[in-house]
Amino acid sequence: xxxxRIGVIAYxxxxxxxxxxxxxxxxxxxxxxxVFDPSPAAIERLRRDFPDAPVLExxxxxxAASDCVYVASPPSSHLEHARAALSAGCALFCEKPLAVDLxxxxxxxxxxxxxxxxxxxxxxxxxSFAVDQIREWMADGTVGAPRRVxxxxxxxxxxxxxxxxxxxxxxxxxxxGFTREVVSHFLFLTRRIVGPMELRRHAAEFPVxxxxxxAISADLLVGAVPVRLEGRVGAxxxxxxxxxxxxxxxxxxxxRDWSIAxxxxxxxxxxxALDAIPNExxxxxxxxxxxxxxxxxxxxxxxxxxxxxxxxxxxxxxxTILAGETA
Numbered sequence: 001x002x003x004x005r006i007g008v009i010a011y012x013x014x015x016x017x018x019x020x021x022x023x024x025x026x027x028x029x030x031x032x033x034x035v036f037d038p039s040p041a042a043i044e045r046l047r048r049d050f051p052d053a054p055v056l057e058x059x060x061x062x063x064a065a066s067d068c069v070y071v072a073s074p075p076s077s078h079l080e081h082a083r084a085a086l087s088a089g090c091a092l093f094c095e096k097p098l099a100v101d102l103x104x105x106x107x108x109x110x111x112x113x114x115x116x117x118x119x120x121x122x123x124x125x126x127x128s129f130a131v132d133q134i135r136e137w138m139a140d141g142t143v144g145a146p147r148r149v150x151x152x153x154x155x156x157x158x159x160x161x162x163x164x165x166x167x168x169x170x171x172x173x174x175x176x177g178f179t180r181e182v183v184s185h186f187l188f189l190t191r192r193i194v195g196p197m198e199l200r201r202h203a204a205e206f207p208v209x210x211x212x213x214x215a216i217s218a219d220l221l222v223g224a225v226p227v228r229l230e231g232r233v234g235a236x237x238x239x240x241x242x243x244x245x246x247x248x249x250x251x252x253x254x255x256r257d258w259s260i261a262x263x264x265x266x267x268x269x270x271x272x273a274l275d276a277i278p279n280e281x282x283x284x285x286x287x288x289x290x291x292x293x294x295x296x297x298x299x300x301x302x303x304x305x306x307x308x309x310x311x312x313x314x315x316x317x318x319x320t321i322l323a324g325e326t327a
Contacts, residue, residue: 007066120305144250177212
């Protein structure tokens with residue numbers, strides 16, 4: 001089989017990461033069809049990073065050159081690009097959230113499902129080694145069946161230092177905020193491992209005029225399993241700190257700082273998985289696994305990438321949390 005040609009729309013943080021992952025991958029499996037970004041500064045950075053990477057002059061030219069299109073632009077433009085890619089017969093790999101308008105996202109997902117579109121959303125926990133470990137602990141009796149989930153995220157500032165160039169939209173109420181950017185990953189993880197969630201109580205704080213949220217809290221249920229969510233800016237000296245904790249019938253495990261799987265010992269201490277590695281080292285390995293699944297999706301083969309429907313369910317919860325406090 002010929003390699004899957006992946007075109008990248010937008011060379012921001014995620015566009016760069018996936019471009020780098022494609023170029024480092026087996027060229028017999030995936031290849032870079034090209035990159036399109038209307039920003040001259042972004043293209044200048046691409047040419048500095050990867051002088052030989054093909055640059056396409058328009059979105060339509062990129063789509064025409066691709067088997068699969070990766071949409072990594074700001075959220076307000078996701079569906080415009082996604083519709084164009086699917087209309088041209090390409091597979092779609094999209095960043096979250098699907099859109100800034102929930103009704104528009106709902107209509108898009110319904111249409112894509114009706115057309116049996118080849119589409120997935122980039123929630124990398126589907127390819128996480130640490131998540132694989134937690135699943136093993138659930139299956140082998142170390143953790144057992146879920147009884148409670150706790151999600152905690154904290155940041156010294158928002159946006160995080162490496163996102164400073166995108167502050168204009170990442171810290172705006174329309175498209176940005178840590179709930180969309182970070183919390184959504186852990187809601188997806190809960191959805192995938194434990195099950196569909198029902199939001200029961202929620203609150204969000206917007207103390208800075210015109211800026212994104214600075215704190216959130218929520219209580220959810222997955223059947224009879226309670227899920228507690230807390231997030232805050234200014235609560236830690238770390239740029240980015242997160243914990244996803246699963247209390248089970250037999251024990252407790254957690255995912256720390258994106259990539260470290262730990263289990264709670266009988267003495268009350270946390271023990272890392274033997275092969276745990278920090279996120280900076282894990283990320284390229286996880287993206288490689290994601291690309292293998294993108295190639296499978298594009299070929300019409302089985303894969304476990306996040307579906308459009310799963311992403312929509314997560315987005316509905318996120319937008320409800322951000323809409324205001326429950327009565």
